[in-house]
Amino acid sequence: MHPIEITDLTKSFGEKVAVRGVTLSVPAGQVIGYIGPNGAGKTTTVKILCGMLDGFGGRVSVCGVDVAQQPLEVKRRIGYIPESAALYAMLTPLEYLQFIGTLYGLERRETERRARELLGLFGLADELDNRMSTFSKGMRQKVLIVSGLIHNPEVIFMDEPLSGLDANSAVIVKEIITRLAQRGKTVFYCSHVMDVVERVCDRIVIINDGRIIADGTFEELQAMNKAASLERIFTQLTSAGGQADVAGRFVSALEGGGPGQ
Amino acid sequence: MIALILRLFDCFSWLLRGLGVDYPQFRAILQTKLMLDVRRPRGAFAQRSNKNRNMFALTLVSLAFMGVFISPLVAKVQSPLVSLTFIHAVIMVMLAMSLLGDYSTVLLDTTDNHVLLPRPVSRRTVLFARLAHIFTYLLLITASLGAATFVVGTIVRGGAFLPAFALSLTLSVGLIVGVVSLAYLVGMRLIPEERLRDLLTYAQIVMLVVVVAGYQLVPRLVGSAVKAKLDLAAQNWIYFCPPTWMAGLVDLALGNRGAAQVVLSIEALLAPVLLLLIVSVLAPTFQPAALEGDRTNSAKRAAAGAIRQRWPAVLARLVARNPAERGAFDLVWRLAGRDRLYKLRVYPGLAFAFVFALIWMLTGAERGQTVTLGGLPQTDRHLILLYCASLAAPAALLHLRFSSQFDAAWIYSALPLYRPGEVLLGAFKAVMVRLMLPTFAVLAGIALVVWGWRVLPDVLLASVVLVLICLIEALLVGRHLPFSESAGAMESSGRTLRSMLLMPIVGGFGLAHYAIRPYPFVVLGAIPIVLLLTFACARLYQRTTWSAIPRAS
Secondary structure (H helix, E strand, C coil), X not given: CCCEEEEEEEEXXXXXXXXXXXXXXECCCCEEEEECCCCCCHHHHHHHHCCCCCCCEEEEEECCEECCCCHHHHHHHEEEECCCCCCXXXXXXXXXXXXXXXXXXXXXXXXXXXXXXXXXXXXXXXHCCCCHHHCCHHHHHHHHHHHHHCCCCCEEEEECXXXXXXXXXXXXXXXXXXHHHHCXXXXXXXXXXXXXXXXXXXXXXXXXXXXXXXXXXXXXXXXXXXXXXXXXXXXXXXXXXXXXXHHHHHHHHHCCCCCCC | CHHHHHHHHXXXXXXXXXXXXXXXXXHHHHHHXXXXXXXXXXXXXXXXXXXXXXXXXXXXXXXXXXXXXXXXXXXXXXXXXXHHHHHHHHHHHHHHHHHHHHHHHHHCCCCCHHHHCCCCCCHHHHHHHHHHHHHHHHHHHHHHHHXXXXXXXXXXXXXXXXXXXXXXXXXXXXXXXXXXXXXXXXXXXXXXXXXXXXXXXXXXXXXXXXXXHHHHHHHHHHHHHHHCCCCHHHCCHHHHCHHHHHHHHHHHHCCCCCHHHHHHHHHHHHHHHHHHHHHHHHHHHCCXXXXXXXXXXXXXXXXXXXXXXXXXXXXXXXXXXXXXXXXXXXXHHHHHHHCHHHHHHHHHHHHHXXXXXXXXXXXXXXXXXXXXXXXXXXXXXXXXXXXXXXXHHHHHHHHHHECCCHHHHXXXXXCCCCCHHHHHHHHHHHHHHHHHHHHHHXXXXXXXXXXXXXXXXXXXXXXXXXXXXXXXXXXXXXXXXXXXXXXXHHHHCCHHHHHHHHHHHHHHHHHHHHHHCXXXXXXXXXXXXXXXXXHHHHHHHHCCCHHHCCCCC
């Protein structure tokens, strides 16, 4: 059984259907790029996989554990790096990671060792005892990445993990993702940044309106859609085109001569 | 301090483990919460953190001061059972009001979902960590309220009083926290998610009415018991009256070993434990995330036709002259009706106005002068009715600066806004028109129906005075931009109780009005004067500059 097994997943909020029958199986050691337009159901899928959202249809198992049955067990084995840099900014990174470590049942001293080492590698060695409220977005993102990985999870979910990072740190994180996969970890990577997905992921899944509309390696998608870049493939598959026209109309709408002038 | 609190909880770790709580996780969450409270200046225009701490210390001191007034009872009334019933009743009511007004948002907090939800923490652990968090604050509040009684009681009744009273107060806090959380949990179980938020507000109002009614009832029962030299221990109702349980416990410790005292003590000890067990059984239903379901709601509304209200903008045009003021009016008007936290905190305050109006009208300011409904038109008590409208104001104004989406307030500093005072005044006007006007209109309507047209001058004067009172209160509570700060447990602490300190302002104006009441022409003549004062205050408020807005340097 693969670390991520999704069969016929459906989820709706009230009358709005977010996911309409997704089936997906991800083997260990794979970095899978999960992409789609805004509101396609990406975040919903990830939240369900992480055991944060219940009341869905279909079968979902992560690390061989049924998500609907044992969400806590799933949460224990996975790491989640959310999109928004949401953390307790009034704490220092060390305090925050200590807190997170305790929630995962890690030993206090071991948490501290890992936190110091990991943050140090990210260049935050001098910031360990400063409150994160003074941190830049990129620095917070680094703490967030560490907090999602500190318990050495088997499956890692990432939602725009590179947001706010400078180019050097982004290179490091991309390399970390590759190395994690080499050690047999599964990485579920959500992003809107197409060229990163193109380079980092072994396999790309595109969803639109709650359904999978493409699934394969970058080369396979290229061949199927006769397009060179993932951005091209993406727009071909998920929109009626006409982006240039929309942009033109957008700019001319600004010049309408209203009271805002 | 935090270490001490955690040490205390460590003593009861066996109990929490027994209830199925993951204790290390529980401890970590509680510790983090307390740490954040001390440090938190979380707001778009955040204050320095030590100001929060000082504010909390000030609250505790003012509560201790309030507590001084109830303490002489222990010495004056011969029977400890009677005096302590009264004291416990007062403290329990204050606790319940504080819990409902200030802490329900801590219990139902959704802001840390993004941190806790992805982690392997059970709902039970989160629930108990939050209850412990609230319990800690209520315990501090209770200790302040009871401080004077501790001193007086120990002097008059001897050394056994101190530990017994400490135990009874702790049990009281446990009881109140238990009852309120149980009510919420049952609500969560019975009510479908979408309706839950609205119903919580109503449930709060109902609980408030019960609490206030009890507040009126107990002193009366005790008072008549004292007057009639009744033996309280021989009464049957005391076994159903929680303050008496606690009083019985202390009485027993003081050496009055009657059968009644023993039964009461058992009740006092058993009730919180029982509640804790029931809460623990219901814990798996605890689902703060359900309250977040904004997506559900918006999807539903979208299906039912978009919400597009034009008339707030039209109204804004009527009451506000410049664009910033108009914009703020429009924004606050809409958000005040939609922000869950704001509604949860302010609507009970509106209910306050009605409940107190009814009770005070019937019982009168002077004790013992109870009037039946039919006898009302002969009295001057319509003034009580009219001035009760202003009881809702402190909550409406105090809470306006808080929001769970406080960080959206960065917009104010990005806008070309010369004087933030214009935003403040616009927000103030929105609160007045949206919340105070309907409240006053209903109360004034009742006054006119019951007392007839002859009280019209009073209604007119009271209406302008109400605006003035609210403006004065707005100036006193500080100039904070609307929805620009997040409220943590510490800032919320005792806010409901603190807002009572604003009540003398209302009382002062009410008494002045009462004094000129026999002369209708004086009443009418006072209106322009009050209006003039109101405009002066409004101008002052409007001219607030950026330097007067508290924010981080």
